[in-house]
Amino acid sequence: MAEDSTQVRIGTNGHIYVAPVGTTAPTDSSSALNAAFREVGYTDENGVAISPTESHVDFKGWQSFYLIRRQITDRGLTFTTALRQWNGPNFQLMFGGGTWTGTPGASKFVPPDPSVVPTKALVIDVLDGGATWRWYVPGVMPIPAGDMPINRGAIADIKIAFDLLVQPGLDPFTIFGSDTAFSLT
Numbered sequence: 001m002a003e004d005s006t007q008v009r010i011g012t013n014g015h016i017y018v019a020p021v022g023t024t025a026p027t028d029s030s031s032a033l034n035a036a037f038r039e040v041g042y043t044d045e046n047g048v049a050i051s052p053t054e055s056h057v058d059f060k061g062w063q064s065f066y067l068i069r070r071q072i073t074d075r076g077l078t079f080t081t082a083l084r085q086w087n088g089p090n091f092q093l094m095f096g097g098g099t100w101t102g103t104p105g106a107s108k109f110v111p112p113d114p115s116v117v118p119t120k121a122l123v124i125d126v127l128d129g130g131a132t133w134r135w136y137v138p139g140v141m142p143i144p145a146g147d148m149p150i151n152r153g154a155i156a157d158i159k160i161a162f163d164l165l166v167q168p169g170l171d172p173f174t175i176f177g178s179d180t181a182f183s184l185t
Helices: 088-095
Strands: 013-019 043-060 067-083 099-103 106-110 120-128 131-144 158-164 174-177
Touching: 013 043, 043 120, 067 088, 067 131, 088 099, 088 106, 088 131, 088 158
Parallel strands: none
Antiparallel strands: 013 120, 043 067, 067 158, 099 106, 120 131, 131 158, 131 174
């Protein structure tokens, strides 16, 4: 493959959306999302980190110093970001649910039952010039992903990770793209 700088991608901008599991899925990289998808708002300047994982077991034989077989035992996919906007729905993402009561300016948060596994559908739109990449994951578990420093020298980001949870009968994730650098041959 030849060097081609037109195929270098930068996530210059983007958007992250969550919705209840089972919300109608997107079908391409540019159509409007179902109204149930809620944009989480500003993230820190690092955007989102997409981290695939894989575990395996290696097998050797008496007759070889080298591996003779490798078996994949599991695969995972995690999306990590830092939400800049403090609001009720973003706090519920961080804590895996919970309930807000009261009125604006006089509210109270009660965390969820810890035995309930929170799940959401996730869409991440990555923009670079005229190209859009839309990652759709029909099932993720939002979990806290680090400390939230609260001091006068830093923004109190809500650090969160979304771990892929396979939904029965659906692909684990789908990537839609409008990037002409990819051919289907």
